Amino acid sequence: MSEITVRPLGADDWERYRSVRLTALQESPDAFVASHEAESAEPEEFWRARMERSTRLLAEVDGEPVGIASVGSADDDQPETAQLFGLWVAPEARGTGVATALVRAGARTAAEKGKRQLHYWVGTDNGRAVAFASGFGFRPTAERRPMRVVSSDDGEEELAMTLPLSGDRGGIAQF
Incomplete structure (x- = not known):
């Protein structure tokens, strides 16, 4: 596989992101x-606004x-915390380091914005x-919430895992 590059998209890249x-x-x-059906029907303004809300x-x-x-942002009562979400890797690229590259870039982005x-x-x-998140250095927290994916209605939960971005990172490799 060739070199993996990760770049932030700007507001004018909304069509690339949408695709x-x-x-x-x-x-x-x-x-x-979200579902493909719902998001594919959204107008340009929806996608442009989405590009402004997060990196x-x-x-x-x-x-x-x-x-x-x-x-x-994680939420208003945790201004020092960023949230990584919407992570997806194309099936043909899974297991090649793409997810790791995206998480590294996400951690750098959050740290550059002063998040801890x-x-x-x-x-x-x-x-x-x-296992992937743990191997990267994320650690489980006590925070739980109901699974928020479209297909989940069986009471499954999500747990927040956290990665320190500053100070003593406990031997976790630099991102």
């Missing part, structure tokens, strides 16, 4: 809160999109995602 996001929703419908990261190989992730920690919500039944 990759809709591909993600179609390919992995059970992984997202959208695009992973590419040879100029072709292979993954996306977003970094935004990065949250990542993971389904408690998704052992692969928990």
